[in-house]
Amino acid sequence: MAEEKQEVRTDLIGEILREYEKTGGMDNLPGTGKPLPKEYFSGDLFQQFQRIANEQGYKPHWLKLQQEIRDGIHETIEKLEAGKKRDLPLRISRINDKIHEFNKSCPPPL
Template sequence: MEKENFNKPSNDLIGDILRNYEKTGGMDNLKGQGKPLPDEYFSGDIFQHFQKIAKDAGYKPHWLKLQHAIRDELKDIAQKYVDGQKDGLQFRVTKVNEKIIEYNKSCPPPMQKGVVRLETIDVSSQMW
């Protein structure tokens, strides 16, 4: 058995991906390469730094994308309900409630919301 394979960690998938990416030249022209890191990266909370970098890069968490999708869907359902186009709306409300349950599993606890009913769709759409 080779010495390299003997000491290799068994589940370092990300490390393997990064090493392969580096071998193919993917790390050659990175933005900021060779420049020192700002001092703020070494002070404070690492998670806050990650959030700032992710936000600057345009990253949106899954729960935030779901929140926007639910809001848009509820507004559309509420408009159709007010206009009297009630065919198929109960099915759409059921599908939105499935998204709300998924949203509640992934969002911060203070942001969780209850499921909606067709009879109160107008109020629910304003809450989202």
């Protein structure tokens, strides 16, 4: 009789949180013991996530890319206006790479 391997599923995030809690990482968190605001229970779950993430300073990858692209374009224009054309093809190539990555990761418009 062949022995069947049982698939062992673990809750990796759950384990990390339990370990973090054991080491006191969950002690003295801001808002501990206070009721959640009513607006947390209204609306779409994704909208709630976005609002909370925004409040905590989180920026999605595509938004960071958008800012890097903008800054890279401004820097390149400033260098060109100052007559510094050295490394221009490399700068433009890097900006284009970021634009390509942005186009792949940016959510579609509503």
